[in-house]
Amino acid sequence: MxxxxxxxxxxxxxxxxxxxxxxxxxxxxxxxxxxxxxxxxxxxxxxxxxxxxxxxxxxxxxxxxxxxxxxxxxxxxxxxxxxxxxxxxxxxxxxxxxxxxxxxxxxxxxxxxxxxxxxxxxxxxxxxxxxxxxxxxxxxxxxxxxxxxxxxxxxxxxxxxxxxxxxxxTGRAYLHRPAAAPAAVASTSPKGSKLALSQGDLQTLLTRFDQSYNLTPDDLGALLAAAEEEAIQRRFASITCGQVMSSQLLTITAQTSLEAVADLFHSHLIKSLPVVDDKGQLTGRVLRADLFDWLWQGHRDQQQKSLWQRLRKPSSQRSPQAVARDLMREPELCVQESTPVGELLHELASHTVQFIAVQRGPLLVGVITRSDVIRTLLSINS
Structure with missing residues (x-):
C-alpha cells in the first residue's frame, strides 16, 4: 500500500x-x-x-x-x-x-x-x-x-x-420515542429475532461509546440483532441440511390406521409424523395434537349416544376404518440435502414449525428439528 x-x-x-x-x-x-x-x-x-x-x-x-x-x-x-x-x-x-x-x-x-x-x-x-x-x-x-x-x-x-x-x-420511520426504562422488553430485529438486551442496556452502551447523539437505542438494538443473526447464518453457512438431519425416520403411509399412529406417538416423544407414499415421497404429515383432538371428539360422540346405539354399533368398529389420510395435513416445509442450515434458522425459531423435511430429489431422506440445530450449535462451540 x-x-x-x-x-x-x-x-x-x-x-x-x-x-x-x-x-x-x-x-x-x-x-x-x-x-x-x-x-x-x-x-x-x-x-x-x-x-x-x-x-x-x-x-x-x-x-x-x-x-x-x-x-x-x-x-x-x-x-x-x-x-x-x-x-x-x-x-x-x-x-x-x-x-x-x-x-x-x-x-x-x-x-x-x-x-x-x-x-x-x-x-x-x-x-x-x-x-x-x-x-x-x-x-x-x-x-x-x-x-x-x-x-x-x-x-x-x-x-x-x-x-x-x-x-x-414514503414508508420510512422518522419519529423516535425516548428510551424506555431498563425493564422494558428486549429489542427486536426487523425479522423478529429477540435481542437479550433491554432498552436501558442499549442506552448504557450508547453512552459508554459516546454515540448517544448518533443512534437511538432502537437503532442500536436493530443493528445488534441483525449482526447476531448474520453471524449465526455465516456460522452455519458451511453446514448443509444433510449433515444435520436425523436420517432414522419414523414414517407412516396414508393408509396407516390411526391405532398404529397412536402407538407410535405413545412410544416416541415426537409431535408429528411424516406421511410418505410407496415410493418414499413425502405427501403430508399427521400431528399428535390432531390425533388427540380426534380421539377426544370420538369419546364425546360415544358419551352422547344412547345405550341402544352403542349396542347396535360398537365403537370398536370405527377404529380400523380411520386411517392417517383422515387427519393428514400438507407438508410444512421441504428442503434439499445441499441447502445451508443458516437459511432455516428463522423458520426453526418459530414455534409453529414442527420439523423440516429433507429430500434427495423427490425422496424423503431425513428431518430437521430444533433439537438437531441445537446439537449442531453445541458441537461447533465446543
Missing part, C-alpha cells in the same frame, strides 16, 4: 454510498420541505409582517430531517428547540454586551448555544449556525428584538412537519 493510498484511507469518505432510492428520497424530501417553507416566506412578504423569512441554517436542518431521519439530532424536539434556544441565547448575549468584539461574541454565542442545547437535550448542529448567523447579521436581525424567535421556531417547525408527512408517505 502506497503512502497516497494510506492517506486516502485515513482522510477519504467514511460513510458508504447510499442506495439510489435513498438518495432520491432524501433529495426529493429536502426539496419539497424547503419549497414549503419558501412559500411561507414568500406569502409573508405580501402580508408585510416581516416575521417569516428563510435563514441559512434551515438548509442544514433539512439535511438532517430528510437524509438522516433516524439520528437523534434530527428529531422534532432537537430541530425546533435547538434552533430556537440558540437564537434566544445569542439575543440575550448581544443585548447584555452590545459592544463586545465580533470574534469574542461569535465564540461565546456558538459555545453557549451548544452548552444550552446539550443541557436541554436538544442538540442540533444547525443551532450553532443559527447562533453564528445572529451574530454576523446583528445589524439587520436585532431590530426584530425578541420577535426573532418567531421565524426560528415557526419555520423550523414547518420544515419538521413536512418531514413527518413526507417520511410517513
Amino acid at each position: 502506497t503512502a497516497l493510498q494510506a492517506l486516502w484511507q485515513r482522510l477519504g469518505p467514511v460513510s458508504t454510498r447510499p442506495a439510489r432510492r435513498e438518495l432520491l428520497r432524501a433529495a426529493l424530501g429536502a426539496g419539497l420541505g424547503m419549497a414549503i417553507v419558501g412559500l411561507l416566506a414568500w406569502a409573508d412578504r405580501f402580508a408585510h409582517t416581516g416575521l417569516l423569512f428563510l435563514f441559512a441554517p434551515l438548509g442544514a436542518t433539512a439535511v438532517l430531517v430528510f437524509a438522516v431521519p433516524s439520528s437523534p439530532l434530527a428529531q422534532p424536539w432537537n430541530c425546533v428547540v435547538g434552533n430556537t434556544l440558540s437564537a434566544l441565547w445569542t439575543l440575550t448575549l448581544l443585548h447584555l454586551a452590545p459592544t463586545m468584539p465580533l470574534p469574542l461574541s461569535a465564540a461565546l454565542a456558538v459555545g453557549g448555544a451548544i452548552a444550552l442545547m446539550l443541557a436541554c437535550r436538544a442538540l442540533h448542529p444547525p443551532g450553532g449556525a443559527v447562533a453564528l448567523l445572529t451574530v454576523l447579521s446583528a445589524p439587520s436581525l436585532l431590530p426584530l428584538g425578541w420577535l426573532l424567535l418567531v421565524p426560528m421556531a415557526v419555520m423550523t417547525a414547518c420544515l419538521v412537519l413536512a418531514g413527518v408527512l413526507f417520511h410517513r408517505a
Whole structure:
C-alpha cells in the first residue's frame, strides 16, 4: 500500500454510498420541505409582517430531517428547540454586551448555544449556525428584538412537519420515542429475532461509546440483532441440511390406521409424523395434537349416544376404518440435502414449525428439528 493510498484511507469518505432510492428520497424530501417553507416566506412578504423569512441554517436542518431521519439530532424536539434556544441565547448575549468584539461574541454565542442545547437535550448542529448567523447579521436581525424567535421556531417547525408527512408517505420511520426504562422488553430485529438486551442496556452502551447523539437505542438494538443473526447464518453457512438431519425416520403411509399412529406417538416423544407414499415421497404429515383432538371428539360422540346405539354399533368398529389420510395435513416445509442450515434458522425459531423435511430429489431422506440445530450449535462451540 502506497503512502497516497494510506492517506486516502485515513482522510477519504467514511460513510458508504447510499442506495439510489435513498438518495432520491432524501433529495426529493429536502426539496419539497424547503419549497414549503419558501412559500411561507414568500406569502409573508405580501402580508408585510416581516416575521417569516428563510435563514441559512434551515438548509442544514433539512439535511438532517430528510437524509438522516433516524439520528437523534434530527428529531422534532432537537430541530425546533435547538434552533430556537440558540437564537434566544445569542439575543440575550448581544443585548447584555452590545459592544463586545465580533470574534469574542461569535465564540461565546456558538459555545453557549451548544452548552444550552446539550443541557436541554436538544442538540442540533444547525443551532450553532443559527447562533453564528445572529451574530454576523446583528445589524439587520436585532431590530426584530425578541420577535426573532418567531421565524426560528415557526419555520423550523414547518420544515419538521413536512418531514413527518413526507417520511410517513414514503414508508420510512422518522419519529423516535425516548428510551424506555431498563425493564422494558428486549429489542427486536426487523425479522423478529429477540435481542437479550433491554432498552436501558442499549442506552448504557450508547453512552459508554459516546454515540448517544448518533443512534437511538432502537437503532442500536436493530443493528445488534441483525449482526447476531448474520453471524449465526455465516456460522452455519458451511453446514448443509444433510449433515444435520436425523436420517432414522419414523414414517407412516396414508393408509396407516390411526391405532398404529397412536402407538407410535405413545412410544416416541415426537409431535408429528411424516406421511410418505410407496415410493418414499413425502405427501403430508399427521400431528399428535390432531390425533388427540380426534380421539377426544370420538369419546364425546360415544358419551352422547344412547345405550341402544352403542349396542347396535360398537365403537370398536370405527377404529380400523380411520386411517392417517383422515387427519393428514400438507407438508410444512421441504428442503434439499445441499441447502445451508443458516437459511432455516428463522423458520426453526418459530414455534409453529414442527420439523423440516429433507429430500434427495423427490425422496424423503431425513428431518430437521430444533433439537438437531441445537446439537449442531453445541458441537461447533465446543
